[in-house]
Amino acid sequence: MCGIVGYIGPRKAYPILIEGLKRQEYRGYDSAGVALIENGEIVIQKSAGKIAALEDSLEGHDFEANSGIAHTRWATHGEPNDINAHPHTGMTGKIAVVHNGIIENYRALREVLKRQGRIFRTETDTEIIAHLIEEYYEGNLLQAVRRALTQVEGTYGIAVICIDDPDSMVAARSGSPLVIGCGEGENFVASDVAAIIRHTNRVVYLEDGELAEVSASRFSITTLDDVIVTPHLQEISWSLDMIEKGGYDHFMLKEIFEQPETLKNAMRGRLNFEEATARLNGLNLQFDELHHIRRIIITACGTSWHAALIGEYLIEEFARIPVEVEYASEFRYRSPIIDADTLVLIISQSGETADTLAAMREAKRKGATCLGICNVVGSTIARESDGGVYIHAGPEIGVASTKAFTSQMMVLSLITILLARMRSMSYEKGEELIKALNGVPEQVKKVLSLNDEIRRLAEKYRDKNNFLYLGRGINFPVALEGALKLKEISYIHAEGYPAAEMKHGPIALIDENMPAVVLAPKDSVYSKIISNMQEIKARKGIIIAIATEGDKEIAELADEVIYIPQVNDFILPIVGIIPLQLLAYHMAVLRRCDVDQPRNLAKSVTVE
Numbered sequence: 001m002c003g004i005v006g007y008i009g010p011r012k013a014y015p016i017l018i019e020g021l022k023r024q025e026y027r028g029y030d031s032a033g034v035a036l037i038e039n040g041e042i043v044i045q046k047s048a049g050k051i052a053a054l055e056d057s058l059e060g061h062d063f064e065a066n067s068g069i070a071h072t073r074w075a076t077h078g079e080p081n082d083i084n085a086h087p088h089t090g091m092t093g094k095i096a097v098v099h100n101g102i103i104e105n106y107r108a109l110r111e112v113l114k115r116q117g118r119i120f121r122t123e124t125d126t127e128i129i130a131h132l133i134e135e136y137y138e139g140n141l142l143q144a145v146r147r148a149l150t151q152v153e154g155t156y157g158i159a160v161i162c163i164d165d166p167d168s169m170v171a172a173r174s175g176s177p178l179v180i181g182c183g184e185g186e187n188f189v190a191s192d193v194a195a196i197i198r199h200t201n202r203v204v205y206l207e208d209g210e211l212a213e214v215s216a217s218r219f220s221i222t223t224l225d226d227v228i229v230t231p232h233l234q235e236i237s238w239s240l241d242m243i244e245k246g247g248y249d250h251f252m253l254k255e256i257f258e259q260p261e262t263l264k265n266a267m268r269g270r271l272n273f274e275e276a277t278a279r280l281n282g283l284n285l286q287f288d289e290l291h292h293i294r295r296i297i298i299t300a301c302g303t304s305w306h307a308a309l310i311g312e313y314l315i316e317e318f319a320r321i322p323v324e325v326e327y328a329s330e331f332r333y334r335s336p337i338i339d340a341d342t343l344v345l346i347i348s349q350s351g352e353t354a355d356t357l358a359a360m361r362e363a364k365r366k367g368a369t370c371l372g373i374c375n376v377v378g379s380t381i382a383r384e385s386d387g388g389v390y391i392h393a394g395p396e397i398g399v400a401s402t403k404a405f406t407s408q409m410m411v412l413s414l415i416t417i418l419l420a421r422m423r424s425m426s427y428e429k430g431e432e433l434i435k436a437l438n439g440v441p442e443q444v445k446k447v448l449s450l451n452d453e454i455r456r457l458a459e460k461y462r463d464k465n466n467f468l469y470l471g472r473g474i475n476f477p478v479a480l481e482g483a484l485k486l487k488e489i490s491y492i493h494a495e496g497y498p499a500a501e502m503k504h505g506p507i508a509l510i511d512e513n514m515p516a517v518v519l520a521p522k523d524s525v526y527s528k529i530i531s532n533m534q535e536i537k538a539r540k541g542i543i544i545a546i547a548t549e550g551d552k553e554i555a556e557l558a559d560e561v562i563y564i565p566q567v568n569d570f571i572l573p574i575v576g577i578i579p580l581q582l583l584a585y586h587m588a589v590l591r592r593c594d595v596d597q598p599r600n601l602a603k604s605v606t607v608e
């Protein structure tokens with residue numbers, strides 16, 4: 001999952017491209033490159049490492065070029081180095097290509113092209129595209145790209161420039177996101193609106209199988225079969241400062257502290273106090289369709305999958321509808337049983353995760369109604385689902401998801417109340433839960449005020465290399481998410497486990513070097529979790545407990561206690577994850593890790 005950007009217009013392209021790359025660096029950051037049409041030739045510069053390394057390598061150059069393409073990479077084929085970095089060219093150097101995605105049949109195509117005398121310089125799949133376009137180029141870049149793409153299998157978002165055609169560029173999409181930015185006398189292409197939002201908020205999302213020919217004054221879209229497509233222009237509501245750090249050291253910390261606001265956004269206009277239920281206008285389902293749901297499948301990846309587990313607990317508990325949670329990457333390849341009254345919920349912050357998108361398409365192929373729970377407006381999952389709910393968390397730049405997770409849980413709580421009030425839930429119970437949700441932002445604010453205390457805790461345990469996260473019931477997925485946050489950004493090995501499951505194996509890991517973070521609020525299984533904590537203490541384990549304010553007993557058992565406010569069990573997961581986000585953040589900072597761009601990861605996994 002790389003980030004590509006292209007510019008064509010009257011201004012100098014280089015600074016616009018570099019800034020566009022930086023805004024997409026969270027998509028991939030192991031190497032980068034740029035290609036500019038400068039004085040009648042294509043100038044290419046590529047370098048391993050962050051975009052800053054590319055900039056350094058071009059220090060002092062003042063390019064006049066008014067058009068160019070650029071790329072920031074998350075390597076799939078060929079290790080991250082100066083040669084495998086994009087852009088790639090064919091043999092003549094006349095055509096340059098940047099690509100986000102995977103060409104699955106690149107080996108076969110490479111053998112064919114080699115037999116035709118072509119010489120390959122890189123280990124990448126992308127170089128194939130450059131050679132194919134060159135093979136078919138007879139003076140019309142768009143036609144050459146179209147013919148080349150009929151040969152490739154796999155996923156792509158590409159941008160292509162050609163020295164013989166300096167006044168336009170070609171972009172194409174199949175499986176990887178691509179957007180055209182419409183400016184005044186200039187145009188942009190990018191993987192993500194963040195790359196171009198400084199210049200325009202008027203965009204057109206390319207659909208799968210579409211190509212765009214883009215010049216400074218206009219652009220046209222056609223399909224691979226050369227059918228003209230009428231562009232669907234959209235206005236983006238995100239502003240530039242929403243994608244700035246706003247004075248925080250890291251996007252992740254900013255996004256953690258944005259949660260009181262983002263949780264308000266996730267429920268704005270959706271709490272129906274009068275009828276003690278939720279109002280979700282984007283579902284596109286009639287009352288009786290919602291009423292006839294007999295089974296729900298929730299599918300997602302990573303943190304979104306943890307939110308799905310929370311959804312399972314809530315919907316089964318309150319709406320009494322059986323729920324199955326599926327890893328999207330598994331769901332897409334096994335033949336799921338889908339019948340008419342099965343609803344499939346698709347959760348994805350980016351709305352572009354390849355496995356989740358494919359799982360949705362598989363469910364739709366089997367006749368399921370698919371509702372998306374997404375953050376990125378206009379993303380592929382949002383556009384292709386039958387309906388859904390935006391979580392309105394704003395741009396999430398930090399690779400480790402935080403505010404999207406809590407807003408996903410907020411939306412799942414709203415869906416739960418909506419479905420439950422249609423079934424057995426009373427007005428009083430609905431009212432209680434609606435009030436609890438409405439109070440969440442204030443509760444989260446209280447927990448955020450523990451930031452310094454949690455940093456001190458991180459300082460104390462910063463050298464520990466293994467952690468266990470434990471929770472019971474609905475706190476088990478919260479433990480999973482806490483462990484994932486620590487793994488992702490501090491590279492500490494951490495495992496989340498149902499607390500009772502510990503004695504069936506993981507308890508063997510317990511010793512004075514293995515802290516156990518235990519979610520132990522005063523809920524319905526409190527006494528059970530206390531017994532699990534005693535099992536840990538009996539083996540000299542260290543306990544960091546997340547407990548309810550005023551719980552003195554637990555302080556006798558735990559080495560450290562982080563107190564969170566007494567809240568309704570229904571909203572406990574949203575409040576309970578905050579200390580774990582902060583703990584992971586401070587551990588990573590203290591261990592000098594790159595918090596916003598952790599190694600080997602990327603924000604949106606658009607390849608399989």
Ligand code: AGP
Binds near residue numbers: 301302303356
């Ligand atoms: C979470 O911190 C990670 N960035 C990752 O696990 C992420 O949740 C997963 O890739 C799913 O992304 P999505 O929600 O955009 O589909």
